Amino acid sequence: MARLEVPRPATFVSLTGFMGVGKSRIGRELSRALLLHFVDLDRYIERHTGISIPDIFRHLGEEAFRRMEKEAVKALLAKDFLVLSLGGGTFLDPENRHALLSRGPVVALWARPETILERATRKPGERPLLQVENPLERIRSLLEVRTPIYREAHIHVSTDGRRVEEVVEEIVAKLWAYAKAGRP
Known part of the structure; x- marks a missing residue:
């Protein structure tokens, strides 16, 4: 049986x-647009550990979580036809960052x-890093540290005040430009 090739700018x-x-x-909708599987890294870890x-x-601490996260990234990097939604801290790890940047486009x-505060606090208790007295100040201080690292991604898109479909269209267009530029 002949394999059907679907034109897409990236397979990971x-x-x-x-x-x-x-x-x-956005990852879920992007995967639909590109006809790829979708994996949310945090949900993947929860399914494989049985712990939220x-x-x-x-109960185990952030260090244990980061170890689990690194193992999950390694396992998922071996997959193809995938849109992978990372946790907010995943890309901060130099080993994860290098592997992800080498594997395919990072958006x-x-x-x-x-x-961020409005979106992240819709479900109380879901965001351990925001369980502080002034979560907006916590977001600003964490962003100050993380921004230079996030800037290493291949593609950048703002989601502020935009519909998901609009963001996905921009990402797809930028992925095609990235592919046409001959990047891996």
């Missing part, structure tokens, strides 16, 4: 950015701190 795309920028929602991310942080999604 990672989405990075701070929590609340829309990686999961907040509970991993609460960084961006939003203002106020937008």
Whole structure:
């Protein structure tokens, strides 16, 4: 049986950015647009450990979570035909970052701190890093540290005040430009 080749700009795309920028929602729609599988890294870890991310942080600590995250990234890098939505801190790890940048296009999604706070606090208790007295200030300080690292991504797109479809269209167009430029 002949294999049907679907024209697409990439067969492996990672989405990075701070929590609340829309990686999961946009990743799901991007995977549909590109006819690829979708994996949310945090949900993948939860399925493979049987423990929620907040509970991993609460009972095992962030260091244990980062080890699990690194193992999950390694396993998923071996897959193809995938849109991978990373956790907000995944790309910060130099080993993860190098492997992801080498594997295929990495798209960084961006939003203002106020937008992030509004989105990230819709479900109380879901965001362990925001369980502080002033979450907006926490977001700003974390973004200050993370922005130079997120800037290493191949493609950058803002999600502020935009419909998901609009963001996905921009990402697809930028992925085609990236592919036409002959990048891996």
